[in-house]
Amino acid sequence: MLHSNTQGLHASWAGKVPIADIVRQVGTPVFIYSADALRYNVTGVKRAANDAGLGHRVRLYVPFFPNSNPHVLQPLRDEGLGLLVQIPAEYEYTSGFGYDDFIVSPGHISDEEIGYWANTGLPMFLGSLGEVNAALEAGSRQVCARIDSLNSGKPGIKRDELIELRKLLDEYGATMSSLEVYCGSGNSQEEMVAAMDTMLSIHLGHFPEATSLNFAGGHGFVYEEWQTEDKHFAWEPYFSALAQRVAAHGVSDGVEFWFEPARDLLADVGMLVLGVKRKIVSNAVHNLIPTDGTRMLMPSAQLRDRHHNLVFLDANFKEIQPGPDAMPVSIRGRTILRNDYLLPREYAAPPDLAAGSYLVVLDVGAYCATQHMEFLNVPPAAEVLFDGERRTVQVVTERGADFDKWRNVCPCPRPLDTGLSA
Numbered sequence: 287m288l289h290s291n292t293q294g295l296h297a298s299w300a301g302k303v304p305i306a307d308i309v310r311q312v313g314t315p316v317f318i319y320s321a322d323a324l325r326y327n328v329t330g331v332k333r334a335a336n337d338a339g340l341g342h343r344v345r346l347y348v349p350f351f352p353n354s355n356p357h358v359l360q361p362l363r364d365e366g367l368g369l370l371v372q373i374p375a376e377y378e379y380t381s382g383f384g385y386d387d388f389i390v391s392p393g394h395i396s397d398e399e400i401g402y403w404a405n406t407g408l409p410m411f412l413g414s415l416g417e418v419n420a421a422l423e424a425g426s427r428q429v430c431a432r433i434d435s436l437n438s439g440k441p442g443i444k445r446d447e448l449i450e451l452r453k454l455l456d457e458y459g460a461t462m463s464s465l466e467v468y469c470g471s472g473n474s475q476e477e478m479v480a481a482m483d484t485m486l487s488i489h490l491g492h493f494p495e496a497t498s499l500n501f502a503g504g505h506g507f508v509y510e511e512w513q514t515e516d517k518h519f520a521w522e523p524y525f526s527a528l529a530q531r532v533a534a535h536g537v538s539d540g541v542e543f544w545f546e547p548a549r550d551l552l553a554d555v556g557m558l559v560l561g562v563k564r565k566i567v568s569n570a571v572h573n574l575i576p577t578d579g580t581r582m583l584m585p586s587a588q589l590r591d592r593h594h595n596l597v598f599l600d601a602n603f604k605e606i607q608p609g610p611d612a613m614p615v616s617i618r619g620r621t622i623l624r625n626d627y628l629l630p631r632e633y634a635a636p637p638d639l640a641a642g643s644y645l646v647v648l649d650v651g652a653y654c655a656t657q658h659m660e661f662l663n664v665p666p667a668a669e670v671l672f673d674g675e676r677r678t679v680q681v682v683t684e685r686g687a688d689f690d691k692w693r694n695v696c697p698c699p700r701p702l703d704t705g706l707s708a
């Protein structure tokens with residue numbers, strides 16, 4: 287179905303951003319983030335936890351990989367939230383920016399990496415029996431494990447392995463410190479509440495000694511909506527469902543509840559401004575808007591078919607409505623690639639959209655800039671942080687340089703020691 291712009295930038299923080307000044311100084315494409323929006327989202331989740339009487343037992347660890355700019359995530363630190371890291375470089379890099387509250391939730395990792403994380407003393411959620419075994423062999427006696435409750439392809443101990451996991455811990459005299467249950471991304475309220483039951487039954491049935499239950503991420507976010515409150519996961523009923531189940535199952539008061547939300551907290555704190563490079567190209571095959579973006583700015587690895595809202599701006603940054611003559615267009619990136627479309631579907635566009643105008647793609651704060659690549663030699667976009675409360679607008683990532691793609695290419699090939707000689 288054709289998606290049309292009915293609301294515009296004024297529906298969100300984006301309407302307050304000095305886009306013209308930013309574009310004049312850093313050009314396009316540019317990601318712009320709002321510190322105020324992130325504070326607002328965090329406050330909402332905390333309030334919901336407090337209202338359900340769980341405030342003192344809920345801890346939020348936001349994954350670093352969906353938006354990997356330490357400046358953008360600074361409000362999380364200010365609000366007392368922790369970070370989830372999955373590779374050592376993330377941990378070392380963010381520590382350098384003063385982050386000091388971490389959990390580790392990696393993919394499948396080597397024994398050496400298990401040793402690295404064990405030395406940090408951080409809770410490390412392991413995703414297979416072999417990895418738990420390696421941690422036990424290395425001397426760990428308090429284990430954290432990720433359970434793949436869906437039996438999906440995600441790294442995680444599968445449900446039919448729980449009895450073996452229990453036996454393994456018992457053999458080493460170890461205990462389960464925390465259980466993470468991954469239940470997919472972009473889930474409905476019902477699915478997330480159902481996952482609570484799974485989690486509580488695994489906790490009480492197999493690992494009653496765990497002192498925290500980690501509900502991971504996956505809290506749904508609705509890209510198509512325009513109003514903030516309609517986009518976000520409904521945390522109030524979710525936390526109150528948890529409070530009810532915790533009371534009904536008699537879960538011990540000492541057990542904490544951890545969450546790892548990324549998309550719900552981060553998606554609507556970012557927008558992407560693209561330059562329109564030509565008027566609409568219209569022919570027998572398609573109608574498209576040529577932009578200076580590229581699909582590789584936001585390849586959307588997890589939810590490929592998500593439908594971001596779009597706003598059209600003229601050359602003076604005034605919003606243009608598609609109007610009654612709107613035509614269906616695709617949003618084209620700048621490379622030769624046949625599939626270089628930034629967004630998966632078509633949009634209703636003003637037919638007279640001119641070269642020199644702009645497009646704003648909303649809700650790009652999670653899984654966008656962090657995934658961009660110098661694919662087909664196009665450098666990454668700049669990132670700017672807008673903070674209305676502190677009255678600052680700052681570049682937090684410089685635009686990639688034209689020659690970045692080749693920055694690691696050796697000026698002269700470096701011979702390796704192999705015993706071969708010419």
Ligand SMILES: Cc1ncc(COP(=O)(O)O)c(C=O)c1O
Nearest residue numbers: 471502503504505546547548549
């Ligand atoms: C272990 C883990 N926690 C949290 C998240 C964040 O999920 P979401 O962005 O859906 O909240 C992910 C996403 O892949 C994940 O793998």
